[in-house]
Amino acid sequence: MTGVAVRELDRMLPHRVHALRRECAVDLTFGGPLDAGGGSVTIRHLDGNLGQTLRHVRVRRGSGLGGKALAQRRPVVVRDYLSTPHIVHAYDHAVAPERVGAVLALPVRLDGDVAGLVYLARRDSLPLGDRTAARAAAAVRSLERDLAIELEVRRRLAEGSSAALRDTRALGDVLSELEAAIELVADQSARQRLHQVCEGLLNFVTGSGRPREPGARGPLSKREVEVLEHVAAGASNNDIAAELGLMPNTVKAYLRSVMRKLGAENRTHAVWLARTSRLID
Numbered sequence: 001m002t003g004v005a006v007r008e009l010d011r012m013l014p015h016r017v018h019a020l021r022r023e024c025a026v027d028l029t030f031g032g033p034l035d036a037g038g039g040s041v042t043i044r045h046l047d048g049n050l051g052q053t054l055r056h057v058r059v060r061r062g063s064g065l066g067g068k069a070l071a072q073r074r075p076v077v078v079r080d081y082l083s084t085p086h087i088v089h090a091y092d093h094a095v096a097p098e099r100v101g102a103v104l105a106l107p108v109r110l111d112g113d114v115a116g117l118v119y120l121a122r123r124d125s126l127p128l129g130d131r132t133a134a135r136a137a138a139a140v141r142s143l144e145r146d147l148a149i150e151l152e153v154r155r156r157l158a159e160g161s162s163a164a165l166r167d168t169r170a171l172g173d174v175l176s177e178l179e180a181a182i183e184l185v186a187d188q189s190a191r192q193r194l195h196q197v198c199e200g201l202l203n204f205v206t207g208s209g210r211p212r213e214p215g216a217r218g219p220l221s222k223r224e225v226e227v228l229e230h231v232a233a234g235a236s237n238n239d240i241a242a243e244l245g246l247m248p249n250t251v252k253a254y255l256r257s258v259m260r261k262l263g264a265e266n267r268t269h270a271v272w273l274a275r276t277s278r279l280i281d
Contacts, residue, residue: 006033008150009108009116010044012190016143017045017118024120024135026128028098030054031108031118041070041117053094059117064091066117069105073114075137077104079127102128106140110147118143146185153178153194184253220258220279227254229280232271 010033021029030046040060049055059066065087069076078084081095081103095103100121107114120136122128156178182194220228223244230240237255241248255267262277264270274280 003036004154005110005115005147005151006036009033009110009147012143012147012150012187013045013116013118015187015189016139018047020118020120020136020139021047023139024132026120026132027123028100028121029119030121031116032059033116034114038113041066049098051097053097057091057094059091063088065103066105066119069107069117070114073107073109075104075106075133077128077133078102081121099123101125104128104133104136106136108140108147109144110151115147142186146187146190149181149185150190150194153181181253184249220261220274224254224258224261225274225280227251228258228270228274231255231267232275232280 013031013033017029017031021027026048028046028048030043030049032042032044034040035042035058038061040058043054043057043059046054059070061067062071065076065078065081067090068087076087078086079102081087081100082089082092098121100123103119103121105117105119108116108118118136118140120128120132178194185194226244227240230243235243237248237251240246240251244251246254255270258264258274259267259270262270262273264273271280
């Protein structure tokens with residue numbers, strides 16, 4: 001697991017831990033990224049906690065509920081954390097003050113490896129039911145997808161930066177593709193941060209330190225023009241996806257990127273602006 005991946009996950013976790021508690025209607029959520037060396041996870045982010053005993057706890061692989069999830073690379077749940085015989089109770093001193101009962105630990109995975117852990121816990125006598133577990137698993141999958149997209153965007157920016165320095169038009173195409181991918185990221189703060197990275201690179205290459213007008217991110221990419229031409233012909237997102245071999249959500253992402261570049265309020269406005277600028281027929 002690279003240091004970049006761990007740092008990005010650490011940056012994304014505070015918001016996700018907070019959202020996870022709300023979405024799953026539990027009393028406590030917490031988590032942390034993988035430590036250097038990969039043998040442990042340090043709890044850094046909490047929501048709903050009564051105190052600070054869990055913060056900075058280092059959960060070692062194979063030890064405790066999270067350590068078991070880390071070692072087995074799968075979710076692990078217990079109905080009563082302090083009394084269960086199925087885990088090593090190495091962290092009871094930190095868990096007991098939070099007065100939790102049922103606890104679910106889920107690994108956050110990237111390319112098959114564990115990048116961190118998140119936990120859900122209740123303080124009453126009720127178990128964490130299947131519906132809660134399913135919501136938690138969906139939230140973690142969303143986090144994993146957003147992390148993978150963010151890292152891929154950064155990788156492509158790094159690989160393409162030297163070539164883009166020699167060819168600003170090629171850079172425009174690369175950034176268009178990346179911005180469409182960024183729109184698939186669920187986390188709003190992550191999307192904003194990645195758009196800022198793209199904008200900063202474009203400003204650097206073009207030598208412009210001045211603020212850009214809305215929609216002044218450069219020309220539309222070939223794929224964005226294709227999508228917009230189909231919109232102009234009256235095609236639905238599903239029709240466009242089938243014609244171009246894309247997913248419907250990807251088509252939506254391209255259209256959001258087009259509207260942002262053109263400063264359009266909706267898809268009809270985008271078509272009108274593109275025709276006015278002779279970007280499409």
